[in-house]
Amino acid sequence: MLEQLKKEVYEANMQLPQLGLVTFTWGNVSGIDREQGLFVIKPSGVEYDKLTPADMVVVDLAGKVVEGKLNPSSDTPTHTYLYNHFPKIGGIVHTHSPWAVAFAAAKMDIPALNTTHADTFYTDVPAADALNKEEIAADYECNTGKTIVRTFKERNLDYLATPAALVSQHGPFCWGSTPDKAVYNAKVLEVVAEEDYHTLQLTRKNCELPQYLLDKHYYRKHGANAYYGQTSAKSFSHN
Amino acid sequence: MLEQLKKEVYEANMQLPQLGLVTFTWGNVSGIDREQGLFVIKPSGVEYDKLTPADMVVVDLAGKVVEGKLNPSSDTPTHTYLYNHFPKIGGIVHTHSPWAVAFAAAKMDIPALNTTHADTFYTDVPAADALNKEEIAADYECNTGKTIVRTFKERNLDYLATPAALVSQHGPFCWGSTPDKAVYNAKVLEVVAEEDYHTLQLTRKNCELPQYLLDKHYYRKHGANAYYGQTSAKSFSHN
Amino acid sequence: MLEQLKKEVYEANMQLPQLGLVTFTWGNVSGIDREQGLFVIKPSGVEYDKLTPADMVVVDLAGKVVEGKLNPSSDTPTHTYLYNHFPKIGGIVHTHSPWAVAFAAAKMDIPALNTTHADTFYTDVPAADALNKEEIAADYECNTGKTIVRTFKERNLDYLATPAALVSQHGPFCWGSTPDKAVYNAKVLEVVAEEDYHTLQLTRKNCELPQYLLDKHYYRKHGANAYYGQTSAKSFSHN
Amino acid sequence: MLEQLKKEVYEANMQLPQLGLVTFTWGNVSGIDREQGLFVIKPSGVEYDKLTPADMVVVDLAGKVVEGKLNPSSDTPTHTYLYNHFPKIGGIVHTHSPWAVAFAAAKMDIPALNTTHADTFYTDVPAADALNKEEIAADYECNTGKTIVRTFKERNLDYLATPAALVSQHGPFCWGSTPDKAVYNAKVLEVVAEEDYHTLQLTRKNCELPQYLLDKHYYRKHGANAYYGQTSAKSFSHN
Numbered sequence: 001m002l003e004q005l006k007k008e009v010y011e012a013n014m015q016l017p018q019l020g021l022v023t024f025t026w027g028n029v030s031g032i033d034r035e036q037g038l039f040v041i042k043p044s045g046v047e048y049d050k051l052t053p054a055d056m057v058v059v060d061l062a063g064k065v066v067e068g069k070l071n072p073s074s075d076t077p078t079h080t081y082l083y084n085h086f087p088k089i090g091g092i093v094h095t096h097s098p099w100a101v102a103f104a105a106a107k108m109d110i111p112a113l114n115t116t117h118a119d120t121f122y123t124d125v126p127a128a129d130a131l132n133k134e135e136i137a138a139d140y141e142c143n144t145g146k147t148i149v150r151t152f153k154e155r156n157l158d159y160l161a162t163p164a165a166l167v168s169q170h171g172p173f174c175w176g177s178t179p180d181k182a183v184y185n186a187k188v189l190e191v192v193a194e195e196d197y198h199t200l201q202l203t204r205k206n207c208e209l210p211q212y213l214l215d216k217h218y219y220r221k222h223g224a225n226a227y228y229g230q231t232s233a234k235s236f237s238h239n
Numbered sequence: 240m241l242e243q244l245k246k247e248v249y250e251a252n253m254q255l256p257q258l259g260l261v262t263f264t265w266g267n268v269s270g271i272d273r274e275q276g277l278f279v280i281k282p283s284g285v286e287y288d289k290l291t292p293a294d295m296v297v298v299d300l301a302g303k304v305v306e307g308k309l310n311p312s313s314d315t316p317t318h319t320y321l322y323n324h325f326p327k328i329g330g331i332v333h334t335h336s337p338w339a340v341a342f343a344a345a346k347m348d349i350p351a352l353n354t355t356h357a358d359t360f361y362t363d364v365p366a367a368d369a370l371n372k373e374e375i376a377a378d379y380e381c382n383t384g385k386t387i388v389r390t391f392k393e394r395n396l397d398y399l400a401t402p403a404a405l406v407s408q409h410g411p412f413c414w415g416s417t418p419d420k421a422v423y424n425a426k427v428l429e430v431v432a433e434e435d436y437h438t439l440q441l442t443r444k445n446c447e448l449p450q451y452l453l454d455k456h457y458y459r460k461h462g463a464n465a466y467y468g469q470t471s472a473k474s475f476s477h478n
Numbered sequence: 479m480l481e482q483l484k485k486e487v488y489e490a491n492m493q494l495p496q497l498g499l500v501t502f503t504w505g506n507v508s509g510i511d512r513e514q515g516l517f518v519i520k521p522s523g524v525e526y527d528k529l530t531p532a533d534m535v536v537v538d539l540a541g542k543v544v545e546g547k548l549n550p551s552s553d554t555p556t557h558t559y560l561y562n563h564f565p566k567i568g569g570i571v572h573t574h575s576p577w578a579v580a581f582a583a584a585k586m587d588i589p590a591l592n593t594t595h596a597d598t599f600y601t602d603v604p605a606a607d608a609l610n611k612e613e614i615a616a617d618y619e620c621n622t623g624k625t626i627v628r629t630f631k632e633r634n635l636d637y638l639a640t641p642a643a644l645v646s647q648h649g650p651f652c653w654g655s656t657p658d659k660a661v662y663n664a665k666v667l668e669v670v671a672e673e674d675y676h677t678l679q680l681t682r683k684n685c686e687l688p689q690y691l692l693d694k695h696y697y698r699k700h701g702a703n704a705y706y707g708q709t710s711a712k713s714f715s716h717n
Numbered sequence: 718m719l720e721q722l723k724k725e726v727y728e729a730n731m732q733l734p735q736l737g738l739v740t741f742t743w744g745n746v747s748g749i750d751r752e753q754g755l756f757v758i759k760p761s762g763v764e765y766d767k768l769t770p771a772d773m774v775v776v777d778l779a780g781k782v783v784e785g786k787l788n789p790s791s792d793t794p795t796h797t798y799l800y801n802h803f804p805k806i807g808g809i810v811h812t813h814s815p816w817a818v819a820f821a822a823a824k825m826d827i828p829a830l831n832t833t834h835a836d837t838f839y840t841d842v843p844a845a846d847a848l849n850k851e852e853i854a855a856d857y858e859c860n861t862g863k864t865i866v867r868t869f870k871e872r873n874l875d876y877l878a879t880p881a882a883l884v885s886q887h888g889p890f891c892w893g894s895t896p897d898k899a900v901y902n903a904k905v906l907e908v909v910a911e912e913d914y915h916t917l918q919l920t921r922k923n924c925e926l927p928q929y930l931l932d933k934h935y936y937r938k939h940g941a942n943a944y945y946g947q948t949s950a951k952s953f954s955h956n
Contacts, residue, residue: 023426023427023430024423024426026355043469044467044468044469045467045468045469046469070469071468071469074459074466074467074468096354096355098430098433098434098437099437101353101355101434102434102437102438102441103438103441104353105352105353105434105435105438105446106438106441106442106446107442107445107446108441108442113583113647114579114582114583114647114648114649115574115647115648115649116504116574116579116649130452131452133449133451136451136452136455137451137455140455140459169352169353169354169448169452170353170354171353171354171355184502187501187502188501191501191576194576195576195579195580195583196583197437197440197441198576198577198580198675199580199581199583199584200441201440201675201679202580202581202584202586202675202678203584203585203586206585207583207584207585209647210611212611212614212615213608213609213614213647216614216615216618220552220618227552228522228523228552229522229523229549229552230521230522230523230524230548230549262904262905262908263901263904265833282947283945283946283947284945284946284947285947309947310946310947313937313944313945313946335832335833337908337911337912337915338915340831340833340912341912341915341916341919342916342919343831344830344831344912344913344916344924345916345919345920345924346920346923346924347919347920369930370930372927372929375929375930375933376929376933379933379937408830408831408832408926408930409831409832410831410832410833436915436918436919439919440918591822591886592818592821592822592886592887592888593813593886593887593888594743594813594818594888662741665740665741666740669740669815672815673815673818673819673822674822676815676816676819676914677819677820677822677823679914679918680819680820680823680825680914680917681823681824681825684824685822685823685824687886688850690850690853690854691847691848691853691886694853694854694857698791698857705791706761706762706791707761707762707788707791708760708761708762708763708787708788
């Protein structure tokens with residue numbers, strides 16, 4: 001069942017330790033088959049060097065396990081909520097990567113301060129509101145998805161152009177057209193969080209990127225007029 | 240004698256360099272057999288790549304060497320004191336991991352600022368008082384254990400729920416139900432110390448976690464109602 | 479065509495991930511054959527582990543592709559402009575190395591604060607002005623070269639003695655007598671950016687190097703009276 | 718000639734990149750045969766992966782090359798001066814390790830803030846005065862040794878108990894009873910520089926170690942009453 005997608009999701013998960021994005025088992029990637037309405041996700045708490053493609057768990061868009069011997073990631077309800085409310089994404093990744101976590105704990109957006117950021121994220125990456133007592137007491141993981149979606153609505157953000165969010169006090173969630181691209185975005189987020197931290201210690205004055213530079217770098221790589229890389233246009237996907 | 244425990248303690252010691260927690264020989268792990276009242280500890284000042292399971296030293300709860308050709312770790316009296324006063328722990332680790340040391344030198348607790356912390360530590364990790372002149376002059380290593388235990392009593396902390404302490408001006412001691420889990424906790428402590436340092440440079444306002452989020456994340460992984468990982472409940476051990 | 483130069487440029491590109499200067503494909507090196515007026519550059523967006531010497535693209539000094547199946551780096555117009563206006567350089571490298579980017583985003587020069595800097599860079603490494611809206615809207619990459627060259631003119635800097643610049647909000651460009659030496663300079667820049675960042679957090683008072691120390695260290699390694707290394711003088715090249 | 722010492726010095730040099738203390742060729746180790754009054758030092762500017770024991774250069778205490786096809790390190794006059802004025806040391810290492818350089822550029826001592834420091838360095842590690850214009854213009858490298866020795870005299874420091882110094886605006890010099898122990902001290906210095914940096918960003922108040930803790934940790938490892946490691950006393954050497 002969904003053997004190809006399981007393999008893709010497995011490989012995307014295995015990139016996390018290679019890219020320095022996880023300690024122990026603290027990260028999970030999923031990928032969705034939109035036609036069948038099923039997604040594949042890492043099992044909970046399994047060490048990366050023991051993971052196999054066959055360990056991946058298949059879940060439907062109501063959050064029910066459809067196939068798999070292991071428990072799915074405890075963050076499965078967050079993935080489910082995001083797939084239901086961000087209908088064009090194909091993969092999701094959650095990590096506790098340390099620079100993104102440092103901003104999340106400070107409840108600060110990761111601001112757009114350089115072109116590395118603008119190449120992947122069209123705006124500041126928002127720090128979604130921390131959950132309140134009631135949101136934590138019941139349906140915690142589902143509410144984690146809700147605070148992200150609510151933040152994108154409130155700020156009028158395009159989830160394809162800004163494929164990441166921090167959950168305040170917690171950490172980053174990233175997504176993309178595929179599991180592999182979601183992981184790519186998670187690595188970019190970590191890199192720009194580190195760069196931004198250092199820039200903000202050097203100066204906090206007038207360092208936000210102007211809109212025209214965000215436009216230039218973002219659309220140099222994304223959309224119909226992209227000219228970075230080996231294909232003349234990348235109209236299918238924002239990332 | 241205690242061959243299985245020696246192997247476990249050896250392997251836990253060997254994780255320290257792999258996890259980036261030690262420079263040279265600056266760390267030691269021990270593990271206890273509670274039935275026999277004996278613990279096994281790394282010998283003093285031996286390089287990790289020359290260590291073997293047979294080099295481990297067996298010590299009783301009065302701190303006397305029972306078996307072993309090498310001197311035990313110079314921190315053996317600290318381990319002895321902790322095993323005697325924290326009766327439910329099965330393993331102890333001491334390192335000079337650099338982020339934890341940075342907080343210890345500042346005599347600052349490692350505050351609970353994010354869910355990575357709450358997943359393992361139910362409260363701030365306390366910086367135990369630095370030893371005074373008299374405590375250093377005689378029985379230094381034993382007094383190092385005493386300041387930790389005293390701090391837990393004074394602050395009314397549960398040593399199973401907060402399985403780590405800093406000794407001010409010195410460094411971290413961590414523990415767990417097994418030597419392996421003690422090392423796991425030592426790595427988590429180092430990761431959250433690094434994250435907290437950066438968060439505190441971004442902001443020092445209103446960044447302490449609320450109690451309800453500490454409750455949620457800690458009990459998601461620990462205790463009778465835990466639901467993280469592949470076992471439905473983890474009632475035996477807090478970590 | 480230019481097989482030897484392609485090999486040199488390929489090898490210089492492959493040094494970038496080895497030296498920790500690039501994430502993913504975010505960097506490019508070129509090298510020029512001044513007699514033929516042609517330069518060789520990395521193709522755009524190709525992963526380093528898939529790159530071969532034959533993938534290198536040959537470009538003339540008008541910026542036109544002369545040979546190659548792949549698109550050249552999207553930064554090719556910047557390289558072209560620099561080769562035309564810095565006539566004695568033989569290689570150029572652009573990266574998004576994170577410490578240099580942190581300074582670029584802060585629009586701050588990388589100041590000469592220690593002898594590591596002075597061994598390679600005779601002055602502060604300038605942060606060239608960020609491009610304005612018009613400069614970004616048309617001929618962006620060419621204008622990136624222009625702001626660098628304009629900065630060197632305005633500040634009366636010798637591009638051989640200071641073989642690097644930051645482009646504000648973007649990142650570093652470095653150069654040298656060969657592609658290999660350009661990469662060497664890019665690594666030095668990243669190292670001194672990291673050192674300077676930490677020095678500036680310790681103190682911002684009176685830490686600029688005096689001119690006589692810049693003279694000493696720079697000319698110990700460069701020019702007719704150099705005495706570092708195994709050749710008695712290095713009169714041919716500044717680096 | 719001095720084949721065993723050449724091998725020791727070679728191996729000590731090769732430890733520098735393994736311990737993360739050097740970039741490119743920016744470091745050198747020497748070792749002395751006190752009976753013959755000759756020391757062995759790394760050649761200038763040779764890459765570590767091309768170095769062999771036979772490349773080591775033999776120099777006398779007047780600074781003259783006695784044997785060797787290659788130029789000795791450009792820092793040879795500094796080593797010569799230190800061997801002449803610190804008569805009990807057996808090895809010297811100079812690096813541009815980045816955390817120590819950050820303090821040197823700030824002209825700040827590396828303060829004794831934790832026991833990791835006190836285990837190896839009995840006092841703050843001093844930042845020797847930067848050289849003035851005249852000291853740089855002539856006999857620069859010899860004057861680099863002089864500022865170190867002068868600083869130890871002025872502050873009444875024991876060079877065996879504090880086996881390291883920073884040269885302001887430049888970087889660290891470390892020494893020990895052997896080349897290997899000098900390298901060990903250089904690594905400790907880099908580790909405590911990193912830890913101290915972070916501690917000083919957390920707090921600058923009341924964080925200096927008290928003398929009784931310096932005494933305890935230093936003499937736990939050094940001198941007649943040392944009890945760390947596998948030998949009951951280490952009276953021969955302070956390190």
